[in-house]
Amino acid sequence: MSFPPIREELRGIEPYGAPQLSLEQAPVQLNVNENPYGPSAAAAADIATAVARAAMTLNRYPDREFTELxxxxxxxxxxSGGSGITPEMVWAANGSNEVMLxxxxAFGGPGRTxxxxAPTYSxxxxxxxxxxxxxxxGHRAEDFSLDLDAARDLVHRTRPSVVLLPSPNNPTGTALPPEAVSMLCDAAGxxxxxVDEAYGEFRRSGTPSALELLPRHRNLVVSRTMSKAxxxxxxxxxxxxxxxxxxxxIRVVRLPYHLSAVTQATALAALxxxxxxxxxxxxxxxERDRTVAWLREQGLEVADSDANFVLFGRFAHRHAVWQGLLGHGVLIRETGPDGWLRVSVGTAEEMTAFKSALTIVMNTEPMRDNT
Incomplete structure (x- = not known):
């Protein structure tokens, strides 16, 4: 056994993470789907006051059930799309990453699936x-929708204990219709x-939230985050x-006092x-819808997006396009199926910079996949 004695299936794996560059290296950062507009001065002041109050209690453990939150x-x-949701129906953790883990x-483990x-959250x-x-x-259709019959068959064959469905999907931005969610809830037994609605607040008018389906399916979980909207x-x-x-x-597997008093105070002030x-x-x-329209005017393929990002392609050499944009100070994400790139929606000024840079890069040499 070599040192350190890490689990064999983890040996040699690089930790997850999108490229993080300084503003000097990439003045326009559109790669991790952040909201480009920070908290208002009033919200920031309220958060600061709430954290200051919490700081006076840091000698004590926080409310481990985070009742008020x-x-x-x-x-x-x-x-925001739900009705009749009670505090007993809500759970929170340090980012939706910890929620998913x-x-x-709680519901996975050895012998479970x-x-x-795909494409889905990496x-x-x-x-x-x-x-x-x-x-x-499993795999999505060419337009990144779900083939409901194929999806149902795969669930029946594999009998998963957990089905993970981002909607809007990351990296494609496409949302699931309610009938797809209901079908999979029924199929899963x-x-x-x-249903991971990390980008749920950005959904287009008329696109429902899976929160509406909670009264009908006891095995449905709808997750959100405060990181985006x-x-x-x-x-x-x-x-x-x-x-x-x-x-x-889930309470059985949570670590003791996993949400700090500072985190709880910050979230309550934000609410x-x-x-x-x-x-x-x-x-x-x-801005997203204008970006989708502009990219299509350039002759590119663009996935319909209900999120705050846009997946577009196809490029014969997507890394060259990504690198070319970075050379002009614009950082986007090289993710999703081969030939596609993802751009987060920024301010109007940032999206103008992105469009200008992409125009230059696409005219430099043939980048587009015309197959």
Whole structure:
């Protein structure tokens, strides 16, 4: 055995992470789907005051059930696509990453299977690996939608204990229709179906939230985050709504006092300012839709997006395009199927810089895949 004695399946693996460059290296950073508009001065001041109050209690452990925060999150979800959601139906952790890992720890494990449909969020197989859960991946159609019959058949064949469904999907931005979610909840039997709505607030008008389906499916989990629409990526707060029995099961695997007093205070202050923090969502939706239209005018393929990012292609040499954009100070993400790139939606000025750089890069040499 070589040192250190890491699990063999982890040996040699690089840790997950998108490229992080300084603003000097890349003045326009559009690669990790952040909200480009930070908290308002009023929200920041309220957060600072709340954290200062929490700081006076740091000699004591925080409320391990984060009761007040669960009440606030339930109230917010009931105004954002849900109804009848109670605090007992809400769970939260340090980012939706920890929420997902806790789900796999509680419902996955040796001899159990987690399932998703590619292209999908690249961290899902890592959650499964870390929880020693078998990973099965189906595939989406050419337009990144789900073939419902094929998806149902795969669920019936593999009998997963957890099905992971990002909607809007990352990296494609496409949303799942309610009938797809209901079908998979029925097909999964007693398995857990997680609809990851990290980008749910950015969905287009008329696109429903899976929160509406909670009364019909006891095995449905709908997760959200405060990192995106709430512009609190640095605060690390993810949460979910589901049947109280599922929340109780997750409580078994959570670490003691996993949400610090500072995190709870920050999130509660943000919820008090939800209207203003979410006030730029419409602006970002509009910028996204203009970006989709512009990319299509350039003759590129673009996935329909209900998120705050856009997947576009196809390029014969996508890394060369990515590198060319970086040479002009614009950092986007090289992810998704071969030939595709993903750009986060930034401010109007940032998107102008992206368009100008992409125009130059595409005219430098033949980059587009015309097959």
């Amino acid at each position: 669960r009440e606030g999150l339930a109230a917010y979800l009931n105004s 806790q789900i796999l720890q 987690a399932l998703s449909f 961290m899902y197989p890592e959650y499964a690996r870390d929880a020693m859960t078998d990973w099965v991946v 007693d398995g857990i179906v997680v 709430f512009a609190l990526a640095g605060a690390r707060l993810g949460y979910l709504a589901t049947d109280p029995a599922i929340c109780d099961a 008090r300012h939800a209207p203003e923090l979410l006030g730029r969502v419409d602006d970002l939706r509009g």
